[in-house]
Amino acid sequence: MRKTVIYALVILACISSVWSSAYAATKPVEVTLWHGWTGDWTKVIDDIVKMFNDSHPGIKVKPLVVPYGERDTKLMAAIAAGNPPDIIYTMGNTASYAARGAMIPIDELMTPQELADYKRYQWPMWQANVYKGHLWTFHGFIDVMALYYNKGHFKQAGLDPNEPPKDIATLDSYAEKLTVHDSRGNITRLGFLPENLLWWGAVFGGDWFKEGKVTANDPEIIKAGEWFASYSKKYDVKKLTAFQGGLAEERARALDPFISGKYSMQLMGQWKILDIAKYAPKDFDYGIVPLPTPPGGRKNAIIVPSGYGLIPKGAKHPKEALQYLLYWVGKGYEEDRAKIMTMGGWMPLADGPWQARAAQDYMKQYPHFKVFVDLLRNGQVVSFASPVELFYSDRLTQAEDRIRLLQETPKQSLDRVTKEVQAELDKIK
Amino acid sequence: MFTLYPFAASIYYSLTDYSVLNAPEFVGVGNYVTLFSKDPLFWKSLYNTLYYAVISLPLQILVALGLATLLNQRVRGLAVFRTIFYLPSIVPIVGASIVWMWLLNPQYGIINGILYALGINGPGWITDPVWSKPSLIIMSLWGVGGSMIIYLAALQDVPVQLYEASELDGASPLHKFRHVTLPMISPAIFFQLVMGLIGALQYFTQAYVMTQGGPADSTLFYSLYLYNNAFRYFKMGYASAMAWILFIIILVLTLLVFRTSRSWVYYAGGR
Numbered sequence: 086m087r088k089t090v091i092y093a094l095v096i097l098a099c100i101s102s103v104w105s106s107a108y109a110a111t112k113p114v115e116v117t118l119w120h121g122w123t124g125d126w127t128k129v130i131d132d133i134v135k136m137f138n139d140s141h142p143g144i145k146v147k148p149l150v151v152p153y154g155e156r157d158t159k160l161m162a163a164i165a166a167g168n169p170p171d172i173i174y175t176m177g178n179t180a181s182y183a184a185r186g187a188m189i190p191i192d193e194l195m196t197p198q199e200l201a202d203y204k205r206y207q208w209p210m211w212q213a214n215v216y217k218g219h220l221w222t223f224h225g226f227i228d229v230m231a232l233y234y235n236k237g238h239f240k241q242a243g244l245d246p247n248e249p250p251k252d253i254a255t256l257d258s259y260a261e262k263l264t265v266h267d268s269r270g271n272i273t274r275l276g277f278l279p280e281n282l283l284w285w286g287a288v289f290g291g292d293w294f295k296e297g298k299v300t301a302n303d304p305e306i307i308k309a310g311e312w313f314a315s316y317s318k319k320y321d322v323k324k325l326t327a328f329q330g331g332l333a334e335e336r337a338r339a340l341d342p343f344i345s346g347k348y349s350m351q352l353m354g355q356w357k358i359l360d361i362a363k364y365a366p367k368d369f370d371y372g373i374v375p376l377p378t379p380p381g382g383r384k385n386a387i388i389v390p391s392g393y394g395l396i397p398k399g400a401k402h403p404k405e406a407l408q409y410l411l412y413w414v415g416k417g418y419e420e421d422r423a424k425i426m427t428m429g430g431w432m433p434l435a436d437g438p439w440q441a442r443a444a445q446d447y448m449k450q451y452p453h454f455k456v457f458v459d460l461l462r463n464g465q466v467v468s469f470a471s472p473v474e475l476f477y478s479d480r481l482t483q484a485e486d487r488i489r490l491l492q493e494t495p496k497q498s499l500d501r502v503t504k505e506v507q508a509e510l511d512k513i514k
Numbered sequence: 515m516f517t518l519y520p521f522a523a524s525i526y527y528s529l530t531d532y533s534v535l536n537a538p539e540f541v542g543v544g545n546y547v548t549l550f551s552k553d554p555l556f557w558k559s560l561y562n563t564l565y566y567a568v569i570s571l572p573l574q575i576l577v578a579l580g581l582a583t584l585l586n587q588r589v590r591g592l593a594v595f596r597t598i599f600y601l602p603s604i605v606p607i608v609g610a611s612i613v614w615m616w617l618l619n620p621q622y623g624i625i626n627g628i629l630y631a632l633g634i635n636g637p638g639w640i641t642d643p644v645w646s647k648p649s650l651i652i653m654s655l656w657g658v659g660g661s662m663i664i665y666l667a668a669l670q671d672v673p674v675q676l677y678e679a680s681e682l683d684g685a686s687p688l689h690k691f692r693h694v695t696l697p698m699i700s701p702a703i704f705f706q707l708v709m710g711l712i713g714a715l716q717y718f719t720q721a722y723v724m725t726q727g728g729p730a731d732s733t734l735f736y737s738l739y740l741y742n743n744a745f746r747y748f749k750m751g752y753a754s755a756m757a758w759i760l761f762i763i764i765l766v767l768t769l770l771v772f773r774t775s776r777s778w779v780y781y782a783g784g785r
Contacts, residue, residue, distance in 0.1 A: 157745050157746065158745045161534045161535065161745065161748075162534075164534070164535055165534050165535070181748060182535070185533045185535040185536050185748060186535065186536060187535035187536075269630070271621060323638065326620065326638040326641050326642055327620040327621050327638055327641075328621060329641065330619060330620035330621065330638050330639070330640070330641035330642075331619055331620055331621025331622050473747070475746045475747060476746070476747050479727075479742065479746070482728065483727070483728060483729075483730055483731050486643070486728055486729040486730040486731075487730045490642075490643060490729065490730060492643070492730055505554075505555075508552070509747070
């Protein structure tokens with residue numbers, strides 16, 4: 086009797102193990118993905134994930150929205166608890182996580198041959214993800230800034246809409262002509278206002294790091310700061326602050342300050358093309374040019390933030406996760422990658438996908454993207470990646486306030502940032 | 515267990531260099547030394563927080579008490595007024611913050627609209643480093659409904675015979691308020707003072723939602739800087755040290771309030 090029971094159990098165990106391994110072979114590996122795209126964008130990401138899952142039978146990516154505000158808290162807790170997602174979308178945090186050993190470098194997941202192929206395939210943006218001798222990710226896309234200008238305003242002000250400014254002096258003089266005040270003396274339309282010192286510092290020829298040292302007080306960046314301050318002096322800080330504060334709550338959609346005609350010229354990223362197509366009136370006429378430069382400035386400067394798609398240490402399926410990151414690069418999936426652009430405007434960072442049919446059609450539909458593609462192709466990459474990237478950018482935001490409000494000279498402000506950030510950096514090394 | 519462990523752990527972490535992502539590394543009192551001697555933002559955030567507490571706390575008590583006194587009168591529509599003044603305190607802070615960003619909008623906000631109608635060119639409110647803290651203080655006064663209710667309850671507990679007796683002695687309304695009402699409701703004021711103090715020193719949500727510490731660090735409050743250190747800059751050990759310093763500040767101030775309370779708080783039933 087006992088023997089029969091044991092035999093029965095053994096047979097049962099055999100069957101179940103065969104059955105479960107057969108089941109495992111057909112069941113795809115589940116890859117968890119945390120991303121921060123909310124609202125309408127969640128559906129877009131879901132669709133892209135579905136495209137990936139359909140083309141990769143062995144892998145099933147499961148996307149989960151973790152809003153921007155809680156991402157880092159949740160990720161830190163998950164990593165500390167040993168239960169992180171397989172892919173996390175971060176922004177400007179690669180080196181911060183990498184320096185603390187919280188991510189898996191992707192060069193450890195690829196053969197040297199594969200790695201070399203991908204490096205050759207993508208434009209040189211990937212260099213921004215090299216830290217401590219490892220490659221931490223390939224960018225699937227990046228944001229690029231350029232100058233948008235309102236052609237209607239140009240005509241009203243007697244400027245030639247086909248001759249946008251190419252240097253800072255022209256930009257300044259156009260800005261004056263395009264600015265409008267109301268009877269209370271308030272600014273109702275601003276020709277232009279320098280914002281985003283991170284980008285303009287690079288355009289003026291400055292470097293945020295030199296030989297591993299923080300150089301926020303690079304003379305060229307100070308010049309950019311002085312240019313910021315010159316607007317506060319010219320247009321009266323109080324009025325500018327009131328004007329800008331007035332815009333603070335209207336950044337979305339049709340109330341966007343550029344679409345609603347509050348700014349005649351503005352530094353913005355490629356995504357604005359789609360917002361304009363969606364929310365601007367049909368006769369809204371505008372152009373885009375690379376950021377104007379001062380004499381001796383850096384043409385086609387692009388700041389490449391580190392990040393976008395990392396594999397945390399402790400991820401259960403790093404190899405499969407990598408496949409999803411590489412899918413966004415587009416090698417071997419050119420048509421799909423081109424299609425991804427048509428879904429959300431994420432420009433591919435390699436020639437391959439641009440030759441795909443979908444990309445060509447998309448460019449015909451939105452010719453404005455051309456400026457950005459050229460910028461990406463010929464861009465002079467300026468790096469901002471470091472283990473203290475968020476601290477650096479927070480300090481820079483506050484310094485920009487002080488410069489804009491004329492509380493300190495640009496030199497004082499940027500010296501302070503340099504000192505503060507360098508001190509933090511020293512603690513890590 | 516669930517209270518004690520995090521409590522003890524945070525003491526230990528405050529003595530370490532801990533990014534959460536790595537194992538903590540013991541550094542002794544290093545974090546505390548850095549905070550006091552090498553971190554201007556620590557002092558800045560402490561200053562901002564004390565500024566907020568010192569100004570908003572007395573104002574909140576005055577406004578709440580004033581409202582409660584008014585709403586303790588027998589006027590028509592009393593219930594409606596009480597509801598209206600209480601209403602803001604049940605609005606979630608995040609929602610209220612967003613509404614206030616609109617009200618305080620320098621160019622289109624209703625507050626500057628009214629000021630302009632009165633011939634005053636209003637300030638930039640939360641976009642101006644001089645006005646950003648006062649803006650948040652004004653906003654905090656809007657939410658005094660909760661403490662107003664407590665004062666109202668306390669006011670209604672004051673025995674009527676005390677007023678009648680003082681009236682017989684010829685006391686004016688002001689005298690009655692000073693010598694009858696205030697002593698009788700002093701436990702409520704004391705309670706509000708302690709709770710308000712703790713709340714003000716932990717001030718966080720509004721600044722996190724509305725200003726993120728800007729402009730020019732003018733609303734970088736202690737808790738906000740603590741949060742940034744813990745969750746943006748990967749300095750959990752440092753943040754733990756900050757939390758302990760805040761705890762000690764709150765403890766000392768609260769003890770001080772308790773100590774002085776003996777001379778001004780009157781318990782009708784006690785001693």
